[in-house]
Amino acid sequence: MGDSGEGLIDADARIQELADEREAARREKRSPQAPVDPVKKAQVTSLTLGLSELRRQLEATEHPVRQKQLKAAIADVEKRLATLG
Structure with missing residues (x-):
């Protein structure tokens, strides 16, 4: 039962990582060099x-x-x- 909780934590971490990457991409598009x-x-x-x-x-x-x-x-x-x- 402990393993299923770890899976949720890993999924949350991946979702947060994807959100951070998308936000960084948006910022980069807004301020073009x-x-x-x-x-x-x-x-x-x-x-x-x-x-x-x-x-x-x-x-x-x-x-x-x-x-x-x-x-x-x-x-x-x-x-x-x-x-x-």
Whole structure:
């Protein structure tokens, strides 16, 4: 007889879990997130990787002219990243 009570508790838990999932789905539909632009995301990723490589090269470079070039390139990439948001 004790087993039948456990079955009811399990059923109640499953019903509550389903209700919680449905409520979460409703909330998600009500507040849609902005769609992600895959092209923009790829550009940002590419620029970020390029920026980290330029910074690495700047740290390793001792020649002043090359350092100046790298600093200009870093500034340009940072500017492009800022425009992408």
